[in-house]
Amino acid sequence: xxxxxxxxxxxxxxxxxxxxxxxxxxxxxxxxxxxxxxxxxxxxxxxxxxxxxxxxxxxxxxxxxxxxxxxxxxxxxxxxxxxxxxxxxxxxxxxxxxxxxxxxxxxxxxxxxxxxxxxxxxxxxxxxxxxxxxxxxxxxxxxxxxxxxxxxxxxxxxxxxxxxxxxxxxxxxxxxxxxxxxxxxxxxxxxxxxxxxxxxxxxxxxxxxxxxxxxxxxxxxxxxxxxxxxxxxxxxxxxxxxxxxxxxxxxxxxxxxxxxxxxxxxxxxxxxxxxxxxxxxxxxxxxxxxxxxxxxxxxxxxxxxxxxxxxxxx
Numbered sequence: 001x002x003x004x005x006x007x008x009x010x011x012x013x014x015x016x017x018x019x020x021x022x023x024x025x026x027x028x029x030x031x032x033x034x035x036x037x038x039x040x041x042x043x044x045x046x047x048x049x050x051x052x053x054x055x056x057x058x059x060x061x062x063x064x065x066x067x068x069x070x071x072x073x074x075x076x077x078x079x080x081x082x083x084x085x086x087x088x089x090x091x092x093x094x095x096x097x098x099x100x101x102x103x104x105x106x107x108x109x110x111x112x113x114x115x116x117x118x119x120x121x122x123x124x125x126x127x128x129x130x131x132x133x134x135x136x137x138x139x140x141x142x143x144x145x146x147x148x149x150x151x152x153x154x155x156x157x158x159x160x161x162x163x164x165x166x167x168x169x170x171x172x173x174x175x176x177x178x179x180x181x182x183x184x185x186x187x188x189x190x191x192x193x194x195x196x197x198x199x200x201x202x203x204x205x206x207x208x209x210x211x212x213x214x215x216x217x218x219x220x221x222x223x224x225x226x227x228x229x230x231x232x233x234x235x236x237x238x239x240x241x242x243x244x245x246x247x248x249x250x251x252x253x254x255x256x257x258x259x260x261x262x263x264x265x266x267x268x269x270x271x272x273x274x275x276x277x278x279x280x281x282x283x284x285x286x287x288x289x290x291x292x293x294x295x296x297x298x299x300x301x302x303x304x305x306x307x308x309x310x311x312x313x314x
Contacts, residue, residue, distance in 0.1 A: 055228065056294040057181045062205025062225055070172035073098060073136060082168035085161070089169055090116035092127050092137040103135025104183035105173055106288070107166055109192030112149050116141055122189060122276055126285035135180070138169045151195035156219030162195060163202055170206065182208060182292035187284065189213040189276045197254060204228045209291035211284045213276045214241055216250030231264040231298060233287045235280055238271035247274065264298040268312035283308045
């Protein structure tokens with residue numbers, strides 16, 4: 001059944017590819033900027049946090065070590081070698097600022113038919129904000145051997161090859177320029193959002209918070225660190241947000257699963273189909289800023305900040 005679904009998704013790949021809107025749907029550190037949480041109108045829900053000892057940085061046991069030579073972190077394409085396998089990653093970084101400050105590390109995973117350069121659209125002004133903070137945006141290129149969808153875990157399974165790339169990027173960023181360990185995040189669209197939702201669980205030992213645009217988490221996934229109740233901001237495009245999979249249904253299901261497990265999660269139904277809405281990007285970045293590792297109680301539990309899209313709700 002999964003093989004059949006994967007093949008059909010491949011045929012539909014152009015519909016879940018580019019993040020650009022169309023007229024139809026389409027070494028360690030504790031620094032970093034602080035951000036206000038705004039004062040939006042009160043709301044309900046949001047997910048109750050479990051009671052566990054509060055960790056404000058990833059536990060050392062979950063921080064990966066480099067397994068290959070680390071490239072210099074500079075603007076443009078860089079090659080990392082996790083477990084001896086060369087993989088390219090597109091980086092946005094200001095080397096001088098990165099050497100001076102431990103900043104965020106934000107991963108971006110594109111959709112089928114897309115490419116890493118779409119991070120500039122998906123993140124918008126956040127790219128400059130991240131690099132100004134001494135941080136790094138990392139958008140991996142997919143492994144050419146992954147011929148169905150760009151990321152091995154989009155449809156579930158056990159191949160963590162793409163996550164090993166993320167591990168290597170993190171380890172090398174720590175070694176080369178330093179990272180604000182409270183601010184490691186993931187953002188993805190479509191197949192990339194499906195991968196982000198897998199990434200969140202399988203690397204909950206170090207991920208602080210995630211944003212998924214039209215995602216779905218398939219299969220049963222074991223949390224790397226069940227104590228880290230990472231929060232999630234989940235966008236979907238209404239009933240027409242469908243490429244074989246109903247991303248509306250899948251987003252609602254994932255939201256319910258997160259809440260049941262004690263995570264804070266909320267939904268943003270932009271009703272624009274299978275696309276990444278430009279009017280949600282600034283709020284997505286604010287959400288990440290407001291949710292460093294181990295944030296509890298959640299600053300949004302009584303309402304979203306002023307200025308968030310009206311289609312977002314707790």
